[in-house]
Amino acid sequence: MKRIFSQCVKEIAQFRRDRLTLGLAFLLPFLTLLIFGFAIRLESKDIPLIVQDFDRTNLSSSYIERLYATNQFVPKQWSGGNPARDAIDRGIAKAAVIIPPQFSRDIQAGRNAKVQVLIDATDVNNARVIRGSIQRVTNFFMQDQGLLPDKSIITPRIRLWFNPGRLESLYIVPGTYGVVLWIFPSLLTAIAMVREKEKGTILQVYASSISATELLLGKGLAYLLIAITEALVVIGLGSIIFQLGVISNPITLLIGT
Incomplete structure (x- = not known):
């Protein structure tokens, strides 16, 4: 267990020193949120x-x-x-x-x-x-123009339960959360594994006493923490920019995330 935590701390420290990975973890998801949130429209206009x-x-x-x-x-x-x-x-x-x-x-x-x-x-x-x-x-x-009767036998009264104001951000942005948190954390983890071989540090892993399971669990734990931070940043910024909030119990959202 100690080796797993040590690998996790080492991976987080290496992540903080790499500006490209930092940008990939936080800047690109934010830009994706803005592009999807403002560009995608479900209703046809103009x-x-x-x-x-x-x-x-x-x-x-x-x-x-x-x-x-x-x-x-x-x-x-x-x-x-x-x-x-x-x-x-x-x-x-x-x-x-x-x-x-x-x-x-x-x-x-x-x-x-x-x-x-x-x-x-x-x-x-x-x-x-x-x-x-x-x-x-x-x-x-x-x-x-009086070409149809003013009153009919049946008068439907339609009420929209979800999103009664028909705000498109309520449809698009939550889906963007799922897309961003599906793509970028797994991409970061894959890049971290490939970079071990690219930089040659994988040889140090071969020479050490750490097992493959401990290596994977350590990296997975590190990028799980990074992904949770990324989720908080993306959901927080999305809530501020698009004025979205959690209507029900947030525990389900947290567990799902």
Whole structure:
């Protein structure tokens, strides 16, 4: 047991003297946390949308305003023979809405008014988001114009139990903790073993009376302590930057870590 602790103390001292390993242990996980926490987004925003309004009435203009009022679409302009198709083919827009000339007349006459929607489906998930958003805007527009009944027999009241504010940091950052603490501690331990042979210090291990089991346990104990310190730093900084906290009993989190 004494040899294991001695190997652990020696490994920690060697770790503190190596600036490259220190940076790999603390700087890179912090940068990974920032990149994942701020760069990854689950919701699609600022989707380029082109609208061709052949009706040009107050009713069609109100429908277009409803589309852009969601703050999910950004208007795009394109001129040519077929602006809607060309804009999607060239990647300028992800979707196009074509309003026919008889749009308002059909609505005022009580007939079905048809609106054509073209969606770039190269990204299937994004295409589903666009389709769902346009459908919701259309339903809201119809209800606002009195084309749908105000009251229905069934009125669902939906409540989000987890993350009711839909903050993306609550989805992304805890997963980033797991990725960072899975990759970097094991990487550090592997580098420490390889460096013994790279620097030639493995010959001293061969010449000493320490066994392979004691060597591995000593190194493992040292990098277990380093990994716990790394976990406290990463989780602490993530809690401060992204304002995250532990809602339940923290013992489960500590044991899992």
